[in-house]
Amino acid sequence: MALTPKQQILAAARGQKLDKLPFGARIDVWYNYHSAHGTLPDKYKGWSQVDILRDQGAGVEVRFFAVTREEYRDMEVVETNDPPYITTEYRTPVGTVAKKEVFDTSEGPWIKYEMEKLFKSEKDYPVIKYVMEHTGAVANFEPYYKLREEVGEDGMVMTAAGGLWSPVQRVMREIIGYEQFFYELADRPARVEEMIEAVKDLERRKLRVGIECDLEIFNICANWSDDIQTPVFRKYFIPWFQEVSEFLHARGRLVMAHTDGEMRRLNRMFRETGIDIAEAITPAPQTLVSMKEFREQLGDGATIWGGIPSILFEPMYSDADFDAYIKNMFKEMAPGYRFIVGMGDNVPFDGDINRVGRVVELIDKYGRLPIQV
């Protein structure tokens, strides 16, 4: 019996050999924008993104934040909503810290950005540590199950046990901010490391709750760019990835990273992480790495999911350019095992949705495995 799209994606992720390239397509940027503006093509008015992907004949990839929620004890958490800003204050016995976020999905991408970070100066270290230590994890499985039911056998809901960005990445990106992070690491390394450890402990609590949910693949990190993470990757990222991968593998689960950035100088270190799937792989012309180089550098132990840089969906590229790119990508990935065709990382709002269907046709024509060059 033929495998379902979900079974195909999981098989490729586990390194099993298939007879055709699997495809897991992601279109939420395009979909959110057109839903919010009432500009979905006539045919798709009132449709869900899952149904649109089904109609295009593609396997589905949708995102769900996390199967746990944070819960706070022994502190007061006060949220003030002043659209599009949300200010959150954490009032603890050792002091108060606050962040100001902007959140909006109407322009397509979900925009969640900390305009003001939680960390502002050295005095915030003990407060943030307190916040992390007094944050618990509770199950948030139901909304995930609901979405999974909607997708069914047609694809995958990608999600995480907790934070989408590993502990170090959360500290860098969300709590301190990238630039200040490097200054703090130079000036007060012990305090930064203590903060990372506190976030790690929180993530461990989330993992212990999240493991009770029967999801197959855990996303454990996102949004690297080699300009930023390479110098600290081996010291701060890899040991965590190894720990989590071991934990998840021992329980029969797969591990994924959303590797949508410039990966040129990170690819070789990726092999040491224990992560099974490098998802949202974005090659040239959007980054400096070709698919052939990705395959060589990530090695045969990792499954690559992605390959179509989002700019290829733009009107700047003709259908002929698009087809030529896809055919060439198949060749570069020959023989094509451990490869799931997907987006790096989305269809942009002015992209042509029918190119998702074009990929399906091209896979039918040229994506039989093993690909012969």
Add this chain to the structure above:
Amino acid sequence: MADISLLAQAIDRGDMEKAVALTRAAAASGANPKDIIAKGLQAGMASVGEKFSSGEYFLPDMLMAARALKAALEVLKPMLEKTGIPTIGRVVIGTVEGDMHDIGKNVVATFLSGNGFEVFDLGLNVPVQKFVDEVKDKKPDILGMSALLTTTMPVFSKVIKALEQGGLRSSVKVIVGGAPVTQDYANYIGADGYAHDGGRAVPECRKLLGK
């Protein structure tokens, strides 16, 4: 006379203490502050830019160098009170509306200011009208715009058109950049300049000003 090339080296290595000490020593030995800046601080930053462009350096290398440079400049400030810090040109820079990516734009701004440009950073998610208002107000030689999303790249054109409508286009050179932006795209929208990365933005801006 202090060896100013050692100062350039300290900047290149992001060694703030050494950079400050060498700047003090150079100033005390009677070196012209403008030479200390050009041959020491900016030469060091130029080397960081080259290494960043070639892939040898990373974001933290650039940040440490920028911090060392800033601290060294503080030492020279009292001596430059009358003349001010010499600048090559004035740049207004920002990430366009709808775009929350600012790391790359910050890198570009840092390299430009570290290489003698006077930079006004408008931050991220900058509305079209704000760019126009700032061009009117600050009268920069260059307007720099950054976009990291294919969905926000078209905002470059909107700003260029708004500058045209406001009669300001001929008064300012426009340079654009960001991961999805290419030279072809910059030409296509009528920008004057494009740079692939922060290091390359400096010579490109110099070229735009004929310096």
